[in-house]
Amino acid sequence: MDDPSIGIELERELNGTQRTAVMALLTASAIATNYLLIGVVNVKLMDVIVFTSGYLLGARSGAAVGVLTWLVYGTLNPYGFSLPVLGATALGETLYGAAGGALRGQLGSVGWRPDARLAVVGFLLTFTYDIMTNIVSAYTAGVPLAVAMVGGVPFAVAHEFSNAAFFSLGFPPLANSLTKVFEQYA
């Protein structure tokens, strides 16, 4: 579907129960892919799923999907649990959902094919997210901020470029196919 208003229409067409079900479905997908990619540090499909949630359901719902995903993944995580880091990651993840909702009008038609604009969006959102979470992680771990920021560059770069690829290649078919599915039930 090439209509720029697909998200807005879908948001309007879903009732409260359906919206909750879709949010739960997307949250579950984000959590499942996180555990699936647990061994690949900083390469996750979660961010594009949360962004898609915002795009399809609106900024607030997208942000909620981000927070819910982190509440599960950040609590039951083999790398350990840290409340400040969980707070930062959950808050940071809301960026993706909020941006998905906010950029619906700006992006216009996304089509099915890879979209370079989404690579830019994915990169910049992830850069912001990484800065924020690195600052909180540095203070939590008692590591000097400069050391944490510089030492985190390889991980941040992996995160940013993988998200650029996922947003560019994955978002258009994901958003369009979900829209088609939801249209059947809305």
Next chain:
Amino acid sequence: MLSKQNLTWIAAALLCTTLAGGAASMYYRDRLALVEADYRRTLDDLERLTIKVDVMIDYGNGTAAWFNGTMVSPGETMLNATLQVAEVLYTVTEFGAFVDAVNGVSGVENHYWLWFTYDGEWVMGSVGADAWRLHDGDVVAWRYTGF
């Protein structure tokens, strides 16, 4: 002509490459500083475990080469120090090592490679080069000497 919206996206893409490039340069600058500090520490360790000597090679034809600050192990022999700075052919005799050629220079009739130490004046070596042990700050020389 590019539209304003396209220019905005291009600017955003350039911002991405700038941020990635800036982060990468910051990271590699930090790595370079770490490697340099590690190199300096290793050099300090090495200096504590080595002595420095100055080695001169006089080819007897007006050409001489100095190898100042040559780092060798404490108690290293003159011969081994020379082997660090030059290609040396030598024969081990019952009187010690006899150097036949240094950096390919040999074969001139009645010319021999002799070694010297400097202590205010050049003094010819009294033993084989493989028996003379060097100390920090020693100044030694090889001269292709004719008789």
